Amino acid sequence: RLESTRKDKEYTEGEQGHQLQAEEEKFVDDYYDSLDEPLEEEAKAERTPEVKFKFLQHKLCDGNWKQEILVFKNYRVVRFPRFWQSFFYFLGHTREEICEEGTNKLVWKKASKKLNDGIFEKMKSYTHVGPKD
Known part of the structure; x- marks a missing residue:
């Protein structure tokens, strides 16, 4: 159990965690850039969790994560x-x-x-x- 906790910590603090965080920030920035009218900071703060959720949905439903989840089908x-x-x-x-x-x-x-x-x-x-x- 301690080993898995250590691995989780290494992942979030390591290069992969930073890469995922950078991708998320880029996704949020691109979303706000694509809007017709710029939002005020308060409106951005309210909408950011929803945009991050969309990023996670996109990340889970495409690519490697999809295969990782489908593996459970054979268990x-x-x-x-x-x-x-x-x-x-x-x-x-x-x-x-x-x-x-x-x-x-x-x-x-x-x-x-x-x-x-x-x-x-x-x-x-x-x-x-x-x-x-």
């Missing part, structure tokens, strides 16, 4: 089933689609079938603010 057992259950709920799947009938226990065999390219489209279209449908 027979996964750690942190509650995480996966919440993940599928956030993306609009129902309990009946991913859980044992009549219970709230995740059935990975059912849930793993939902891990496909469609899940990334749902991740891109997910909105974390505003009314939910």
Whole structure:
């Protein structure tokens, strides 16, 4: 456990972490540059978390991350089933689609079938603010 914490710290403080942070800042700057009217600093501060969220959505749904997530499809057992259950709920799947009938226990065999390219489209279209449908 200490080893994984050390690796996480090295990643965030290391070159890859700085590179990701620089990409995020560039994405935010490009977004504000592409707007027709420049925003005031206060409006920028309010909108920045939303823009960063869009960056993360883009990063997760394209490239290497996509392959890293799809690897779980081949697993027979996964750690942190509650995480996966919440993940599928956030993306609009129902309990009946991913859980044992009549219970709230995740059935990975059912849930793993939902891990496909469609899940990334749902991740891109997910909105974390505003009314939910």
